[in-house]
Amino acid sequence: MKVGKQDHPFTAISTSDAHSINIRGRELARDLIGRVSFTDHFFLLVTGGMPSPDQSAMLDAVLVAIAEHGLVPSNQAARMTLAAAPDAMQGAVAAGILGCGSVVLGASESCGRFLARILTRAGQEQLPPEEAARKELAEMRAARLPVPGYGHSQHREGDPRAIRLLALARERGVAGAHVALLERIEPLIPGIYGRELPINVSGAIPAVMLDAGFPLAALKGIPILARTASLIAHLCEEAERPIGFILAGHAAEAIGYDGPPLGGPHA
Structure with a gap:
């Protein structure tokens, strides 16, 4: 990344003047408000184009699938933050989103890059995708790396969210x-790994969205956007039925x- 003066100081996302607001070449009030869903607007913002009906349906489905998952670490962090600072919902939302990493919420991106890497390798080495996958898995196993997008501590016989998303992708072609x-x-x-690991939702999301034409670089944004909705719900509930300090107490x-x-040699 170049620091300092940029050679091309432009943005293609939006602009405005005294009479209009332009979003990706569309006038906000005339073309978008009341005419497109938030899901379609998100796709437009990210890609620069409106989604097809199938792209819209798949993006909407994955956002619903990944939004809520109980008292996971991100929701706990948000609720405890709001308990400590009840006047700062934005800080509590940020606390939850900051936990989006390779283990929680970031696995969709990791799996997407894993799949893309295998398909690239298959092309470069002129291998069937299955053989390229076998090589990639063997190397990951040797390096003691987990397989992103597979396995679930609760849904050991198959993640119902993944099963539904894959079925929906097939239904819509x-x-x-x-x-x-x-x-x-x-x-x-x-x-290779010595145990069965079923496809989980973080595997299904990148597979169906990459096949639907969603950009690889934006995959991490899907769980971030979806989970933001859940965080707001948890924080609204926290304000009415607080459990943040209870969570902190149980942790202690x-x-x-x-x-x-106490009273030892360092006293």
Whole structure:
């Protein structure tokens, strides 16, 4: 990234004047407000074009699928932050979003890059995708890396969200190379990793969205946007039925202390 003066100081997302607001070449009040859904608007903002009916349906489906998942770390962090600063919902939302990483909320992006890497390797090495996947998995296993998009601590026999998203992609004719690869990888995992790992929602989301034409670089934005809606719901509930300090209290009770004893040599 160049620091300082930029050679091309432009943005193609929006502009405005005294009489209009332009979003990706469309006038906001005339062309968008009351005419498009927020899902379609999100697609427009990210890609610069309006989605097809199938793209819109798949994006809407994955946003619904990943929005809420109970008292996961991001929701707990947000609720405890609001308990400490009840006048700063934006800070509490930010606290939840800041936890979006490779383990929580970021696995969709990791799986998308994993699938894209295998398809690129298949092309470069002139291999069938399944063989390229087998090589990639073996290298990951040797490096002791997890397989993104597979396995779930609760849904051991199959993630119902993933099953529905993949079925929907097939119903709408969207399923393509990424969905096919995702499903080919699943039976390869036991022979390399020594255990079965079913496809989870973080595997289904990138597969169906990449096949639907959503950009790889924007995949992480899908769970971030979806989970923001859930965070707001949790924070509204926290304001009415607070549990933030209860969560913090249970955390303190659950963790033992193993530091120097009171009155020990460091006293």
